[in-house]
Each structure stands twice: as structure tokens, then as C-alpha cells.
Amino acid sequence: MNDYAISILLGIVEGLTEFLPVSSTAHLRLCKAPLGLDLHDPYWKMYDVVIQFGAVLAVVVYFRKRIADFLRSFPRGRDGSTNLLTHPLSMVLIASVVTAIPAYLLDKKIGENLENLRVIGGALLVGGILMWVIDRMFTRPVVNRLEDISYPQAIFIGAAQILAAAFPGTSRSMSTIAAGQISRLSRPAALEFSFFLSIPIMFAAFAYKLIQAVRGKGSGDQVLTMDAHRWGVLAVGFVVSFFVAWAVIAWFMAWVKRRGFVPFAIYRIILGIVVLAVAWKGA
Template structure:
């Protein structure tokens, strides 16, 4: 991986992590387009570990919310339990999917269709503040988030849909999705780093560390802009545009795959 590739993937991560378009799916596609092997251990490590930068962007932007009350932490802890349990049980199976561009394309289309109608399905929000949800609702949102273990589903989309299903407004559902990303992504990144470093056949070179640093810094900066823009856009326009985008991208990728063309353009 070179500097240009690290910067581009950092931009992709920062732009897509908190949007309902699947950051993992875009990173897999982006890696392939940049001539990287999505199944390469370091590429997979890079695509997961640069989430640390985007995690930090949430903490910086919502710093005061993280010190409002202990109930906030209890609800996040409860919401992350389903992902922790399933992540431990199916870690190897999940890793097998991480390099599949075909699965990403299909799930982009399926999720996009769902986003087209999501606001008609869940149209009676009650809570405008995610702090007002119950522990039971937090756990249910955590279950929804587990759908994102399939590449292309989108952790953000799954948890936002879960929030809407639990009567949160669009803004509150998006914000709770941001908060839930912190423990979820930190756990996933820590697990990936642990697996990598306990594999005696894999070692990070100084160059690899530099690329990880670049990816995280770029992801952090871009994510701050993306989060602010996303909240404003969703509050006014909803999720339909993201559904259309997902369908278009997914269909284009599927068309390329079905025509026998390789995504490794470089």
C-alpha cells in the first residue's frame, strides 16, 4: 500500500462510516479499484483499524454528551452486547465475507431499496433525544446493528433503522448510531489488531505503521465534516437519496462483475 492509496481509503472511510451506505463495502470496492487485494491480511487490518480515527471524530464532536450521565454509558453497553456475542461466535465466518465484492454489491442494492421506504414504514417518531430511550430499546437497536456483519449492509444504516423502529426521530436515530459506533468499532478494531499481532507469520513494517497513521488522520478529518453535513441533510431530506445512491452503486458493480470485468483498475 502506498501513500496515495492510504489517503484515498482514509477519505472513503471518513465519508462513509456514518452514512447509511456501508463503509466496509466501499472500502472493499475501493481497495479493489486501487489495485489492492481485499483479502490481503494487511488490507483487511487497514480497512478496520482506520475506524479509530472516525471514532475519535464522534468523541470530539459530541464531547459533552459523553459526560452527561452514567445512563448514557449503560445504554451503549447494553446495545453493543449483541455485536460482541455474535462477533466472537462468528468471527471467522465474518472474515471470509470481507473480501467479497459480489456480496457487497447485492447488499447495497437490498439495503438501498429498504431505505427508499423506511420513512413510510416507521413514520410515528416519539423521542427526539436518544437519551430518552429505554434499556430494552437500546438492546433492540444493538440487535439491528448486527445485520452490518454482512459487508454492504452498513452498520450506520442498520442501527439507524433500529432507532427509527424504536420510535426515535431521524436526528436522534442518527446520533445514537454515532454513539453506538464508538464501543462497537473500538471493539472490532481491537479484536482485528489482536488477531493480526498474534499471528506469527504477520508483522507490521515501519511503512505499514505510517500508512495506518495516514489513514486514521485523514479519516478523522473527513468524518468530522461528514457527520455535521449528514445530520443537517437527514433532518431536512430523509434517507431516500442514500437509498438511490446505494442501488446505483450496487447495480453498477453487479453489472461489471456479471460482464466478467475486474475491479482492479490499477
């Protein structure tokens, strides 16, 4: 399979899984080995970051009117009920800061876990069980709008993201949605906050990882070299990821309003068992 075909495939995988609670990181890692890609190659490490950035831009485009409304109404809100510290944008920032520092400090450990199939399989399995239990238990939300999220809820949801960063396979989407439900957010509100929270986190991760890849940091001190072919492969993955993620976001928002997260939990449990079986067999 040539690099452009690989890029299309990985772009589709990223777009499909970035915002579904099934872990895009795990799926990209699981797809790369059969494709014969070097997991330590700084180019393919940067590739992951770039296509994730494409998926996050889809959030910005999909919620462009909502984001514009928040920016126009900052800090008092549409009805004057918020201030600089309680506006939804402030809540997103608070949750992001709670995540950012621990994630930065855990960067080396995150890289090690990304290559450990037992960690990925275990995180998929345990996360699936937790998601199933939480979706069944927390069925009486008290918060139905982003505008009503409180400090403790934002901090708790932000802290939950640390698990996703430390243990690939957990899923950033799963951890924030589940934390939102535990915090008594409705499914749509938890999902929407998860989408908004992805924007600053992924923008920061994109900048940080891109600098690392270009400078060779964390990649055996290999300095990344680029040519027209590599830029083309990167562009294809970025564009495919963007459009697939856009479609997934629209579908997922409609799905959650009518159904819960149990089907995704079941998928995670099955995939986790398969990954663990492969990992133990290859040990």
C-alpha cells in the same frame, strides 16, 4: 500510485462513508481491487481497522460535550429521571453487548463475505430498498431524545447491527438508523444513538482486529511486519479519516434535521445494481 497517495484516498473514502448509511466496508473493498491491493495482506487488513478507528475518534471529539455531560450525570441523569440501568450510557452498553457476541462468533463468515461481491452488492441493494421504505413509512416518532430510549428499543437496535456485521454492504449506520426509526425514534435521535453506539463497537473491533493482524490470525498465519514506511502510511490514513469523518458527522447531523435518508437509499440501490452486474459478469 504510491502508498501514501493510496492511503490518502482510502482515508477519504473511510471518512466519507463510515457514518453515512452506505457501508464503508463495501466502499473500501471496492476501492482496493482497482488499486491493486492484496485483500489477504495482513497489513492492509490492519490498515482498514486503524482508519476506522480514526473515524470513530472523530465521533468522540464531535460529541465530547455530550459525552462529558452523560458521564457527569451518570447514573441519575440531569433531571434525576434515570438510574444505573436506564441511563443513555447503559442503553448504549446493552445494545453493544447484544451485537458483540454474535459478531465474534460470525467472524470467520464475515471474512468470507467480505470477499464476495454478490453478497456486498445484494446487501447494498436490499439495504437501500429497506431504508427507502422505512424512511417513508415511519414518520411519526415517539422518542426524540437519547434519554428516553427503552430497553426493547436498545436491544432491537443492537440486534440490527448483527446484520451489518454478517453481511458487508449492509452498513452498521444504515441498520441502526433503520432499526431506530422502526422503534419510533426520530431521525435525529436514531442517528445520534447510531453515532454513540459506534464508539464501544468500533473500539472493541479495533482491539480485536489489531491483535489478529499482529499475530497473523485469520491472515493465513502471516505475521505482520512493520517498518517506518508502513507506519507512515498508516498514520496518513488515520489522520485523513479522522478529519474527513469529523466534517461528515457535522454535515450529516444538520442534513438529517431538514431531510430524510432517501438520497442515500437511492445511491445504495444504484451502487448495489452496478456491483451485482460486475459480479455476475465476472462469474
